[in-house]
Amino acid sequence: MTDSTHTGGDVRLSGISKSYGSFTAVHPLDLTVPQGSFFALLGASGCGKTTTLRMIAGLEEPTTGTVFLGDRDVTDLPPYKRPVNTVFQSYALFPHLNIYENIAFGLRRRGITSVKKQVGEMLDLVQLGDKASHKPHQLSGGQQQRVAVARALINHPQVLLLDEPLGALDLKLRRRMQLELKRIQTEVGITFVHVTHDQEEAMTMADTVAVMNGGRVEQLGAPADLYENPRTTFVANFLGTSNLIEAEVVEAASDVVVTAGGGTLRLPANRCSAPTTTGGRLLVGVRPEKITLAHADDAGAIAGGRNRVTGRIVDTSFIGVSTQYVVDSPAGAALQVYEQNIERDSRLAPGAEVVLHWNPAHTFGLDAAQSVLAGTVGDAGLDEAEDAA
Amino acid sequence: MTLTDTTPAPPAARTRSARKRLVPYWLLLPGVLWLLVFFALPMVYQASTSVQTGTLEQGFRVTWHVATYWEALAEYWPQFVRSLVYAGTATFLCLLLGYPLAYLIAFRAGRWRNLLLVLVVAPFFTSFLIRTLAWKTILADGGALVGALDALHVLDVTNWLGWTQGDRVLATPMAVVCGLTYNFLPFMILPLYTSLERIDGRLHEAAKDLYASPATTFRKVTFPLSMPGVVSGTLLTFIPASGDYVNAELLGSTDTKMVGNVIQSQFLRVLDYPTAAALSFILMAVVLLMVTVYIRRAGTEDLV
Numbered sequence: 001m002t003d004s005t006h007t008g009g010d011v012r013l014s015g016i017s018k019s020y021g022s023f024t025a026v027h028p029l030d031l032t033v034p035q036g037s038f039f040a041l042l043g044a045s046g047c048g049k050t051t052t053l054r055m056i057a058g059l060e061e062p063t064t065g066t067v068f069l070g071d072r073d074v075t076d077l078p079p080y081k082r083p084v085n086t087v088f089q090s091y092a093l094f095p096h097l098n099i100y101e102n103i104a105f106g107l108r109r110r111g112i113t114s115v116k117k118q119v120g121e122m123l124d125l126v127q128l129g130d131k132a133s134h135k136p137h138q139l140s141g142g143q144q145q146r147v148a149v150a151r152a153l154i155n156h157p158q159v160l161l162l163d164e165p166l167g168a169l170d171l172k173l174r175r176r177m178q179l180e181l182k183r184i185q186t187e188v189g190i191t192f193v194h195v196t197h198d199q200e201e202a203m204t205m206a207d208t209v210a211v212m213n214g215g216r217v218e219q220l221g222a223p224a225d226l227y228e229n230p231r232t233t234f235v236a237n238f239l240g241t242s243n244l245i246e247a248e249v250v251e252a253a254s255d256v257v258v259t260a261g262g263g264t265l266r267l268p269a270n271r272c273s274a275p276t277t278t279g280g281r282l283l284v285g286v287r288p289e290k291i292t293l294a295h296a297d298d299a300g301a302i303a304g305g306r307n308r309v310t311g312r313i314v315d316t317s318f319i320g321v322s323t324q325y326v327v328d329s330p331a332g333a334a335l336q337v338y339e340q341n342i343e344r345d346s347r348l349a350p351g352a353e354v355v356l357h358w359n360p361a362h363t364f365g366l367d368a369a370q371s372v373l374a375g376t377v378g379d380a381g382l383d384e385a386e387d388a389a
Numbered sequence: 390m391t392l393t394d395t396t397p398a399p400p401a402a403r404t405r406s407a408r409k410r411l412v413p414y415w416l417l418l419p420g421v422l423w424l425l426v427f428f429a430l431p432m433v434y435q436a437s438t439s440v441q442t443g444t445l446e447q448g449f450r451v452t453w454h455v456a457t458y459w460e461a462l463a464e465y466w467p468q469f470v471r472s473l474v475y476a477g478t479a480t481f482l483c484l485l486l487g488y489p490l491a492y493l494i495a496f497r498a499g500r501w502r503n504l505l506l507v508l509v510v511a512p513f514f515t516s517f518l519i520r521t522l523a524w525k526t527i528l529a530d531g532g533a534l535v536g537a538l539d540a541l542h543v544l545d546v547t548n549w550l551g552w553t554q555g556d557r558v559l560a561t562p563m564a565v566v567c568g569l570t571y572n573f574l575p576f577m578i579l580p581l582y583t584s585l586e587r588i589d590g591r592l593h594e595a596a597k598d599l600y601a602s603p604a605t606t607f608r609k610v611t612f613p614l615s616m617p618g619v620v621s622g623t624l625l626t627f628i629p630a631s632g633d634y635v636n637a638e639l640l641g642s643t644d645t646k647m648v649g650n651v652i653q654s655q656f657l658r659v660l661d662y663p664t665a666a667a668l669s670f671i672l673m674a675v676v677l678l679m680v681t682v683y684i685r686r687a688g689t690e691d692l693v
Contacts, residue, residue, distance in 0.1 A: 059594050079597040092595035096613045105609075106599035151599065 009035030009070050009158050009191060011056060016065030018051050025051045027215045028064060033159070033208075035070075038185050038192045040206035042199060044238070044375075048215040049195045053161050056193065058082045069158055080109075085152035086161040090168070091144045093136035099123075099147055100132040106155040122150040125184065142173045149181070153188060160185075162194040166201065174198075178205050199239045203227065211235050213375070227287075231273040233366055236285050237375035243291075244372050245284045245309075245332040252276040256365060258284055261330030265307045265363065272365030281368035288336040290362040293325060295345060296353035306357040311335065313352045323348075327356060439666035449662060457667045465651050465668060469675070472647040475562065476631035479569035483577035483626045484619065486570070491581035491618070492611075496590075509578050517572065521639050524568050528558045528640070535559075560642035568636035576625040584618025585611070620687050628676055648672055 011033040018026040026048040033039040041049040054060035056067060058079035067075045074082050085106065093102050103122050104115040123129045126146035136144055145165060152160055162181070166174045182205050185192045196202050202209045203223035210220040211234070219226055219235045230236035233244060247258035247265060255266050256276050265284055269276065276282060286307075294302055302308065311329025318341075325337040325348065337356060339348075348354065439457060443449040462469070494505045512520055527534055535558050538544050547553040552563040588611060596606040612619075634649030641647075648668060655665035 057598060059598070078602075079594075080600045080602055084598075086595075086598045088591055088595055090589070090591055092589065092591040094592060094595070094610060096610075096616075105596075105601075109600035109605060109609075155599070 010068075011159050011191060011193065012068040013052070013056070014066045014068065016052070016055060016062045016067060018048070018055060018060060019063045024215055026055075029217060031210065031217065031220075033191060033193055035191055036189050037207045038182070038194065038205055040194045040196060040202035040209045041212055042196055042202040042209050042238075043212035044197055047212040049197075049212045050163055052212070053086075053163055053193060053195045056159065057084055057086045057161050059086075083155075083158045084161060085155050085157040085159075086163060087145075087148045087152050087165045089164040091136075091148040091165075093144055093147055093151070095136055098133050098135055099128065099139070102136065102147055103151045103154055105151060110155075118154055122154045125153070125187075126150045141169055142177060145169065145177060146180075149184065153184070153190070156188075157190065159191045159193060162192060164195055164197070166196075166198075174201070181205065203239070211238060213238075229271065229273075229364060230285070231366070232374070233283065233370045233372055234375035236364075236366065237373070241288055241336055242285045243288060243332065243335045244366070245286075245335075246368060246372070247282050247284045247331075249276050249278055249280045249282050252278055255360070256282070258282055258365075260284065261309070261332065263309055263331055265309075265331075266360040267307075267363035267365055268361060271361075271363065274365060274367035276365065283366040283368045283370070283372065285364045285366060286358055286362055288324070289322075289338040291335075291337045291356045291358045293327075293337050293339055293345075293348060294355045294357065295347045296355055297347075299355045302355060302357050305360070307360050307363060309335070309356045311354060311356060313348060313350050313354055315350060316348070325354075327354060329356070435666045435669060438662050439670055441663050445660050454663070457663045458671065461664045461667045462671060465648065468646050468648045468651050469671070471645070472631050472649065472672075473675070473679075475566055475569060475637075475645075475647060476627050476633075478566050479573060479630050480577075480623050480627040482566070482570040483574050484623060487574055487577035487581055487622065488619075491578050491585055494578075494582050495585035495588075506582070509575050509582075512575065518635065518639075521568055521572065521635055524564070524571065524640055525559065528564050528567070530557055530559060559640065560645070562641075562645050564640040565637050565645045565647075568640045569630045569633060572633075572636065573626040573630050576629070577622040580621040580625060581615065581618040584615045584621075588614045616687060620684065623683075624680060628680070631676055632672060 011031075013029055013031040015028045015030060016026065017024065017028040029052065031052075041052060043049045051060055055062045058074070058077060058081075062075065065075075066073055069083065074084075094105065097105070100119055100123075104119050107115045107118060119132075120129070123132055126149060128143060128146055128150070131139060131143065131147075136147065139147065145168075148165065165181075166177050169177060178201055181192075181194075194202070194206060203226075206223065208220065209223050209226055211218045211226065213234045218232050219230065221229075226235060227239050230239065230242065233242075236242035236244065245260045245265070247260035249256060249258050250264075251257035252269065254269050256269050256272055258265050258267070267284060272282065274282060296310070299308075299310075309329050309331045311327040311331075313325055314328050314334070315326040317324045320341070322338045322340050323344070325339065327335045327337060329335060335356065437451055438449065440451055440453050440455060441449040442452045442454045442457075490509075494502055494509075498505050526532070529535070535544075535556065538547075538558065539556055544553055544556060544558075547558075547563055548555070552566075553561045558564050558567075592610055592614070593606055596610045597603075601609060631647075632649050634647060634653050637645050637647045637650050638653075652665050652668045652672075655661045655668065
């Protein structure tokens with residue numbers, strides 16, 4: 001860790017870990033959050049994401065490892081000496097102070113007496129100018145949330161940490177606050193590290209997402225990259241939905257050919273995150289919206305070169321913009337298909353024989369040694385993690 | 390009430406709803422009766438006593454002799470002032486001793502919390518009188534404690550301040566204040582604990598995150614938020630302490646008489662009932678006034 005070239009305001013975690021007795025909340029972790037980026041730590045509760053955030057804030061002491069802000073080692077600095085501020089999940093606004101004093105708190109603690117102009121600007125930024133003399137309990141959840149952001153941002157921290165700040169808001173308000181936070185981040189240019197369990201929130205807001213599971217980072221990347229190229233079953237299932245089919249490799253060249261349930265599927269070798277050897281096993285994945293559904297009678301009209309799986313519809317549900325189908329096939333049970341509601345084929349009802357087909361380039365391959373269910377709702381691994389939390 | 394006026398409710402339903410409306414009053418009844426018989430009526434009786442004149446032999450009659458109040462105040466104002474000073478000092482000491490303990494129990498005690506709370510209340514298992522008498526032994530002349538205080542020259546300081554006399558602690562103001570402090574300490578600790586315990590620990594983290602050192606966090610967040618406990622603790626200590634007479638009786642001397650002692654002796658020894666009643670009312674009025682001003686100044690309405 002002697003490399004100090006242009007790391008001005010990066011957050012760097014080096015070999016950082018946290019254990020409570022025999023329970024390890026965060027396994028040794030290396031992570032760099034580039035200056036000015038919007039970074040999300042995504043995972044189910046108990047995955048260690050909040051602990052990681054709290055170690056950056058100084059509210060939790062790491063068991064091992066070092067926290068760098070830029071080139072400065074802040075591992076041993078108490079939270080009140082770190083140029084880092086947090087937006088807490090519960091907002092933690094001071095109930096005995098009005099909104100103005102809540103926002104001015106950090107400035108006053110640093111001995112700044114003329115806070116009026118800055119507090120005014122902050123109140124404008126979060127559009128709460130008329131609430132300055134209110135007490136926190138007189139404000140709605142969304143307004144409190146904005147005060148919490150203003151209270152942290154006014155200090156111009158090097159890094160703003162957000163601990164599930166939108167968790168307590170209802171869905172509509174949450175969507176609005178996501179845009180709002182994104183706007184603020186672009187405006188002030190401060191590094192944001194955002195902890196969330198909501199994959200949609202992470203993907204819409206962040207430039208980079210780190211998916212955490214069981215105290216480890218499973219995969220890190222841009223949202224689209226994570227979604228299109230998941231490297232573990234956990235990521236494939238936790239970010240959106242994936243159809244995972246267990247298959248056997250029959251040919252491993254630039255295109256990998258596999259068999260599953262009597263049919264043959266192809267995928268590009270560079271989309272396999274696991275080594276492929278002929279005769280070996282592979283989990284083949286495809287996202288539900290990449291699949292086109294055709295009635296078995298029209299099977300002849302399907303273009304050549306596409307991956308095909310035959311099956312029978314067992315369930316359909318109409319969502320509005322799309323219809324979701326559940327299809328059982330020899331290759332795998334309960335395959336999900338999302339079809340846009342452009343021209344609805346009335347023959348596609350439960351019981352109908354269908355052919356699922358998709359572009360082989362949309363197929364990804366995962367290591368078959370993992371649990372197919374990792375990252376799905378009700379997955380045993382997740383429950384265990386929650387118990388531990 | 391969702392009943393509509395066009396269809397009258399069946400009689401059974403109407404009586405049931407009427408009975409339902411009466412329930413709160415039934416629940417209030419025992420308490421109200423109690424207060425009426427044991428508080429309101431005695432107050433009226435005592436008010437009337439305070440404006441009576443006469444002697445025990447000839448009997449007392451209401452003559453609206455209000456001058457009793459002025460006379461009582463003129464004669465016994467030193468005991469009044471002493472009561473307020475002793476009670477005030479004891480309250481301050483209780484706060485000084487009780488706050489750290491309540492803080493420790495609320496935030497640091499972990500699994501020892503309940504045990505510590507039991508220990509705070511444990512002295513109540515022994516009678517008030519016996520505990521106060523025990524202080525006589527603790528502060529006994531030539532005892533270990535007094536000897537130690539003397540050796541450490543603490544007594545020189547307290548003598549100079551007028552709290553103790555010579556090499557004695559017993560029968561001095563200090564003994565009375567010590568007794569008061571000891572006896573009312575739990576009444577300070579429990580409300581303090583309750584209000585400290587209610588403070589969201591995340592507020593401490595938020596303060597630390599916003600550049601407040603532990604000391605500043607206490608000054609700007611913890612203490613202001615514990616004000617309801619400070620207010621109720623000081624009231625629960627100050628009010629009974631200012632009317633107390635047991636500590637001054639058992640641990641003090643004639644020079645440390647409090648207004649409670651005066652009232653007690655007027656009622657039971659001198660048998661001057663009007664003066665005793667007037668003194669009680671003056672004490673009540675003074676305490677009520679002080680409490681009102683105090684609560685106004687403390688401004689804790691927002692924190693409840």
